[in-house]
Amino acid sequence: MAKEIIQIKDLKVHYPIRSGFWNRITGYVRAVDGVSLTINEGETYGLIGESGSGKSTTGKAIVGVEKVTSGSIIYKGEDITKASNRRHLNYNKDVQMIFQDSMSSLNPRKRIEDIIAEPIRNFENLTTDQERDRVQELLDIVGMPSDAIYKYPHEFSGGQRQRIGVARAVATNPKLIVADEPTSALDLSVQAQVLNFMKHIQQQYNIAYLFISHDLGVIRHMSENIAIMNRGRLVEVGKKDDIYNHPVHIYTKRLLAAIPKVDVEHREEHKKHRLAVEEEYKNDQSKWYDENGRVFPLQKVSPTHSVALPASEINEMKESD
Ligand SMILES: Nc1ncnc2c1ncn2[C@@H]1O[C@H](COP(=O)(O)OP(=O)(O)O)[C@@H](O)[C@H]1O
Numbered sequence: 512m513a514k515e516i517i518q519i520k521d522l523k524v525h526y527p528i529r530s531g532f533w534n535r536i537t538g539y540v541r542a543v544d545g546v547s548l549t550i551n552e553g554e555t556y557g558l559i560g561e562s563g564s565g566k567s568t569t570g571k572a573i574v575g576v577e578k579v580t581s582g583s584i585i586y587k588g589e590d591i592t593k594a595s596n597r598r599h600l601n602y603n604k605d606v607q608m609i610f611q612d613s614m615s616s617l618n619p620r621k622r623i624e625d626i627i628a629e630p631i632r633n634f635e636n637l638t639t640d641q642e643r644d645r646v647q648e649l650l651d652i653v654g655m656p657s658d659a660i661y662k663y664p665h666e667f668s669g670g671q672r673q674r675i676g677v678a679r680a681v682a683t684n685p686k687l688i689v690a691d692e693p694t695s696a697l698d699l700s701v702q703a704q705v706l707n708f709m710k711h712i713q714q715q716y717n718i719a720y721l722f723i724s725h726d727l728g729v730i731r732h733m734s735e736n737i738a739i740m741n742r743g744r745l746v747e748v749g750k751k752d753d754i755y756n757h758p759v760h761i762y763t764k765r766l767l768a769a770i771p772k773v774d775v776e777h778r779e780e781h782k783k784h785r786l787a788v789e790e791e792y793k794n795d796q797s798k799w800y801d802e803n804g805r806v807f808p809l810q811k812v813s814p815t816h817s818v819a820l821p822a823s824e825i826n827e828m829k830e831s832d
């Protein structure tokens with residue numbers, strides 16, 4: 512059995528909407544609205560969804576930089592949504608984040624040496640020489656030349672900056688890294704390099720990733736367990752095979768149908784399929800979402816596969832088996 516590293520239970524993050532002369536709270540953006548998932552040690556858990564579905568907010572809540580409205584995040588048996596628990600567990604050492612846009616997440620006024628050393632300084636007392644050795648070692652791990660330590664972020668390409676972001680994230684020897692669209696801003700060829708070397712580092716140090724992406728191809732390459740996020744909730748959760756070969760929810764089918772197909776032979780078929788799925792998505796909203804447009808609770812359709820369906824739909828599926 513795989514060992515669990517973190518458990519997210521019914522996580523909600525709601526942002527108040529203020530309006531009018533008194534700037535009163537008139538409603539809430541339900542950015543994350545009841546997400547539960549479990550990540551195992553050393554695995555890559557894929558979180559997929561379109562822009563605005565709540566992926567980044569989920570990631571930020573997990574690393575502890577976003578205030579949680581309700582729910583719990585269990586790490587080493589304790590709920591780290593409480594700051595005091597994060598402190599005494601040294602949670603900020605064990606759990607790191609990599610962002611999509613390394614240009615804005617790496618301080619442009621700091622040299623690479625200081626950028627990578629910063630998280631180390633928070634947790635270890637190293638001499639200047641020891642620290643420099645450690646930074647050199649980290650740069651070496653991510654395949655960057657040693658003179659990089661004297662340079663600034665703008666002196667590197669996008670792919671190199673993502674490597675620096677990874678070096679910084681692994682500096683504290685973390686157990687879990689939340690990687691939020693880490694390669695989405697990169698050219699395809701560079702993307703593959705960074706992904707492969709993230710896998711390599713994972714194997715070497717047994718790091719778990721929560722790998723966030725809107726790109727189903729990237730997630731398929733990286734993850735075994737996958738969740739599909741839509742309107743702040745999970746619409747479908749399963750193994751790679753469940754999601755890619757046996758999708759049930761219309762939102763998942765729609766995402767899959769939108770993947771560009773290279774094979775020319777079946778182009779017409781794919782187009783027909785895509786249009787049919789799009790039609791179903793438009794016309795059958797009331798079947799897939801409740802009367803308020805919200806995603807239904809997840810229901811198990813197999814031991815590894817859950818789908819957000821109304822209870823009536825589940826019975827129908829069981830009867831037709
Ligand atoms: N600080 C914030 N205040 C208000 N609304 C926010 C804030 N951050 C995100 N949102 C909203 O929450 C929803 C989810 O955003 P986000 O988690 O960034 O989605 P994703 O990463 O999937 O694109 C969006 O509607 C977004 O506009």
Ligand SMILES: [Mg+2]
Pocket residue numbers: 566567568691
């Ligand atoms: Mg995002």
